[in-house]
Amino acid sequence: MVLSLSLSGSLLILPLLLCRPLFREKLSKGWQHGIWLLVIARLLLPFSFGQNLIGTVFERLETGAAAPVAPAAPKAPLPFGQPDIPAEGENQLSPPNAPEAPAAPLPDAGLREGWGKVRGYAGQYLWAVWLGVAAVLLIQRITAYRSFWACVKAGKYEVFDPALLDKLAELGAQVGVRRPFELWVNPMVASPMLVGAARPKIVLPTAELSPEDFRYTVLHELAHYQRGDIFCKWLTQFTLCLHWFNPLVWLMAKEMDRACELACDEKVLKMLSPQERRAYGEMLLRAAGGYSGGMPVALNANAALLKERLGAIMSFKKSSKFTAALAFLLTAALTLGAAAAGAYGWPNPSLPSSNWPSSADPNAAGLTHGQGESSNSKNSILKDDLDAQAAYYYEKNSLPVFQIIFGNLDEKAQGKWLDKIYTDNRIAFWGVAVGLLDEDCAFIQRYAEKTYADGSIAYFSALAMHMGEDTLKVWLNRALEDENTPFQSVLFNALGCYDEFNELTQKKEKEWAEAQQAEYEAVGVTMDGKDYYYQGQLVNIFLDIRPNKAFYTLDVNPKGVVHIKIVRNEDNKIIGVSYLTKAEITELFGEEDDLYGEDNLEMIPISLKTVAAGETIFLGEYTLSEGDQIWYDISAETGKRMQVFFTKAGQKEAAYWSVDNLRQPKEPLKCAADFTVGPPMTESGTYRLYLRAPDGVLGNVTGSVSIVFADDKP
Secondary structure, eight states: OHHHHHHHHHHHHHHHHHTHHHHTTTSOHHHHHHHHHHHHHHHHOOOOOSSOHHHHHHHHHHHOOOOOOOTTOOOOOOBTTSOOOOOTTSOTTOOTTOOOOOOOOOTTHHHHHHHHHHHHHIIIIIHHHHHHHHHHHHHHHHHHHHHHHHHHHHTOEEOOOHHHHHHHHHHHHHHTOOSOOEEEEOTTOSSOEEEOSSSOEEEESOSOOOHHHHHHHHHHHHHHHHHTHHHHHHHHHHHHHHTTTOHHHHHHHHHHHHHHHHHHHHHHHTTSOHHHHHHHHHHHHHHOOOOOSSOOEESOOOHHHHHHHHHHHHTOOOOOHHHHHHHHHHHHHHHHHHHHHOOOOSSOTTSOGGGSOOSSOTTSOOOBOOTTOOHHHHHHHHHHHHHHHHHHHHHTTOHHHHHHHHHHSOHHHHHHHHHHHHHHTOHHHHHHHHTTSOTTOHHHHHHHHHHHHHTOHHHHHHHHTTSOHHHHHHHHHHHHHHTOHHHHHHHHHHHTOHHHHHHHHHHHHHHHHHHHHHHHHHTTEEEETTEEEETTEEEEEEEEEOTTSSOEEEEEOTTOOEEEEEEEOTTSOEEEEEEOOHHHHHHHHSOGGGTTOTTTEEEEEEEEEEEOTTOEEEEEEEEEOTTOEEEEEEEEEEOSEEEEEEEETTOSSOOEEEEEEEOOTTSOEEEEEEEEOOTTOOSOEEEEEEEEOOSSOEEEEEEEEEEEOSSOOO
């Protein structure tokens, strides 16, 4: 299969490389980079549509299909399941048991014999070599990236200059990037780069850039982010590791790296005037050089690529309607070419199911039959063979092949397999099997009852995707009557009624909270916001566990002084309150003295009416060492953005254990996080705590910063 995918992808790579000089100046750079993703899809996805070139070649090698037989020539027995169609001019009324002459030798028998040897060696040895090299290459790339990432983190410091951060946010809004980006400076990197996929960061070699250079640099890195180039680079490297034996794939990876930078330049140039484009090219010259290890998306380039990029900048012009139409036609043609090239799997879904290997011998050629066999016996053999194949690939955990076989089973066999899959708790197989069932069929109804009664949410969810709207509403009414919230969620989602479920959940939570608060007050527990009080004392540890342990509340307030738990009877009714014993606290958290003891807890309360835009508030100086814990819990009623961070005494440019949050829609502005003091800052030292308003005024800032020291401080 891998060999067929590599060959099929090569049929696309070769013409693209050969035709590159023809479309290099005519089609957009974005198209020239994006079209390679179609090639990667062909190299990775073993799917084909009907008859295809590669599938036919490999099928001929596997099955030894002979060339068309001349009229009146004797025929060899056909594989079971293939129709015996008479050739033109042949007597179609010949008796079925007429004697046959010996089968003529196949013209490609020598080729098939050689292919059989290749497959034999591949099955024993070559797959291990291929997989071993692929694993080594992938591990090498991951290790190189981890080393690069460690190098970047070790020498970086975060930028808190409000002017630069405001400009970064402004440029992001200009190009439609709404999420916040961190801005780092690391003198060890020679050119700007974008790193991090989940939390993207722009790394600069220096913060001392001119406003123009800063703008062009950020626009280039934001273009990488918008285009998803980090994911694209990793996908390319994974493909390269998988097809390491194919030199054309290595050339493709090199070409994609080149096209990636040109495409990002093109995206930036579309936003610039002719004068600005020249300045952008000059910025590239100043940024040339760069770090070559790892897999960042960097602004640097080698000399040849840099020359090409500068030439593209000087000759830049926006795409016309003609070039857009030409790009569309070429994309359609290449897509059809990829589909026509196809691939070959084992077993090949394009072959009749009777040609698949038996469970006793998965490499066998398949069942054949003589002309004297009856139709009933043939069908019986076919059913038994399919069931055996289903068992074989079920045990081998091969989902795609099992799915193909399951779709060809009769209703009785499908029911047997659904029972087995559910009993074995194989959710992945359940999903592919249920996906082949008809909407609201008898199986859907039967297993909906069973999974609902068993409380099997995941299995019921797969069935709900194949229920009609009326059926879903019947089940939803039942779940509402039973107050079965998990199944309500599944059914509301299947109906597309997300908002209704959220409203219902909020209503229930409010009703439950009101009823719960009344029960608490009856035994002397009151609430003020999120704080619990018992007999007028603020609670430090609050524990409420249902008898069936299906739900519990555990709240810890460092400012509290008493530890209590709610006592319930078997009917979940509150009957009293008791103080937690030392043994119970130890069971929950470990040694009691380790839990916010007076000697090892430092809590810094924060209450600020306003913090001016750009103002940095000093909150104190503290001695920290490895193992200390830092907890932020600070909120602001008004304001767009808030930062909390430590700096080392005597340093202002580096920040540690920092949190920088933007206000989210319909949510309060809050900095809530916890850190453990450790690498890369392991040495003891004195640190200063700051709170900053980098983007507008903050109003009514409240909360606390807590430090739990690993060892008691004097």
